[in-house]
Amino acid sequence: MRATGVVVEYNPFHNGHYYHLQESKNVTQADCIIAVMSGNFLQRGEPALLSKWKRTKMALLGGADLVIELPYAYATSHAPRFAFGSIYLLQAAGADSFCFGSESGDVTVFNETHELVSSQDHVYQAYISEFISQGFSYPAAAAKAYEQLNMPLTLDLSKPNNILGFEYIRASRELGSVIKPLTIKRKNADYHDVVLGKGDIASATAIREAVFSHDIEKAINYMPSFTFDILKEEKEDKGALMNWERFYPLLRYQLLSSSPSELNRFYEVEEGLENRMIEAMKDSDSFHSFMIRLKTKRYTWTRLQRACLHVLNKVSKEDMHRILESPPAYLRVLGMTETGREYLSSVKKSLELPLVTTVSKHDFEGLKMEAKTSLVYAQGASLSRLEAEKEEYNTPPVMVK
Template sequence: MQAVGIIVEYNPFHNGHAYHLQQAKQQTGADCVIAVMSGHFLQRGEPALVSKWSRTRMALAAGADLVVELPYAFSTQKAETFASGAISILESLHTDFVCFGSENGNIDSFTRTADLLEAHESELSALIQQEMKKGNSYPKAASNAFLQLFTEAPIDLSQPNNVLGMSYVAAIKKQHASIKPYTITRIQSHYHDDSLSSSFISSATSIRKAIFDSSSHGDLSKHMPVSTANELTAYKQAHGQFHHWEHYFPFLKYKLLTTPLYDLQRIYEIEEGIEHRLLSYISSATSFEDFLTNVKTKRYTRTRLQRMCVHLLTNTTKSEMQQADPYIRLLGMSKTGQGYLKTIKKKLSLPIVSTVSQCKLKEIDTDIKATHVYSMPFQEPLRSQFMKQEYTQPPIIWP
């Protein structure tokens, strides 16, 4: 039995994701689709629209066979670290292939670029530092440095999915993983598009915007599978809301206004005195959007600041993140996924977690904290019930 891995957030699952999942299986001929999915907080430093359990059901309903969580220590990080954790998990699960969406759509371009980056690593690093001294953010500095070093670059590293794809291929090389990479071209809708497409595929960004702009998401039905639409309706009915940064702003404000400066400086991503800038704007900020708009600079992008704020909420320190190792947290399985797991379970190189209440891994503590924070906007007793679920919920068996 062969397996293909996909690295996802599903925030929420839509028709573009369904196309990716189908193409991953079709292009590789794999029998089993393994989705490594971010938990309650995502790579751009945002709370997921709905819980990881709800998104697991979306994935399984659409054809994923095994859904495992990408731990917080990797899911809320820059592309390189995000990819490193996901590839480690897929390699431990003896995944044969990984398939990612990209703006480029040509895997040879990614492998050639990975070879170039490896061969010129020190030169590129020096150029990135020069660019950052000009006040550029790390992503912008890396893109500029790459273009300076390679005037005829095989891929455009200013495009977000190309960057992630490049990070997956580089992680495979660095870890000497046996995974073979594939890529498919993103179709119709771009990653940052914030308006719904006239076709059946729209970006997750535009779908989320439409959800929060209206009390009804009935007009979104053509952009997502029926199973996703039903799951969103059920989640809203059960929890009273979808998750948004503004729901967490009061907690962030409290955290910043009551935490001693030396404790703020221990938080991951808080560097170069940025804590003083955060404190100078938090008192007068009336919303998270207002706060970010004032704090954002050329060097500190919205994404970097959002990740910083997530780490503040979860009280995640530099030492915690530096010591974190990946592990396999099972969220859901189809019968095919169960069968695949049974064949490779004794050969896993990473620890596997089915139910948190029976787990003694230190690394899982950060993910538990993340769930506790994620539940804060709920009213009691829903909040306590949601926190308890983190300990007691076994993997979802589908159907």
């Protein structure tokens, strides 16, 4: 059986994602689609709207056959590490290609850009360092550095999706190009769109806006009916749609009851950010107003939210460095279809990494971090510790026929 891979967050799953999965299948003629998906916390430094279990169900109903968890350490990291962890896991799961969404739809542009940039990597890195020392954020510095290289501008590296695409290519090269990169042209909808437009495709950002502003019915045309049903059920029955505001009291408590040196122990809290965080919390009455106060030119919103996530989850520099010393050590299956199950049976013996279906049977550092952060996530949904532990340790992979 042939498998292709996708890297996803599904926050939540919408028509654009559905189109991407269908096209990936068409283009590759794969028998099985493997989705590497972030768990409860995402790359923009945010809690996912819905738990990983609900999002796994959406993924399977939407066309994926096997969902593998991208561990917290990668899922909440900057683009290079996020991409490396994802592609590493797809290759480990036996995918011979992966398909990412892009504006151009032409993978050549990405390959060329990668070749050009890597041929001048030392110059490029030196420019980046210089722009960072001038106070630019990493993505801004990278885009400016790229400009300085005076190359034919085929790829705008200031766009998040292009940066990710570029990093996927770099990761696949690092891994020896066993896994082949492909790209699917995205249908309208910009990543940063915040309003719902015409047609049936909108950005996840716009959909989340609609969901939280009580206009969930307005978003109905932009998502498959199963997404709408799950969102509606969660919203009405439990008020269990998560966002940063739900965790704001806990973050505030953590910031106000910690000394600067205690905060500095946490990952991505450095260069005096701990003092800024405490100061910004002074007169804030919501996560949003706190972030407005915290923001400077030096750090992107995303970078700051990630630091907040690590404070909320009490993830120390030490723990993170220890986990990141080596690549992901296991393949955690969050869910599969019948096709996914057949695929796993067919490749089981040749897999390089152990398959994890029940967390309680394994002892990986990465899984411990998953359990720890899941306990925090569960508090947003007011789950008891027992429920949260059951969910994390004993939930069998989601099965969809």
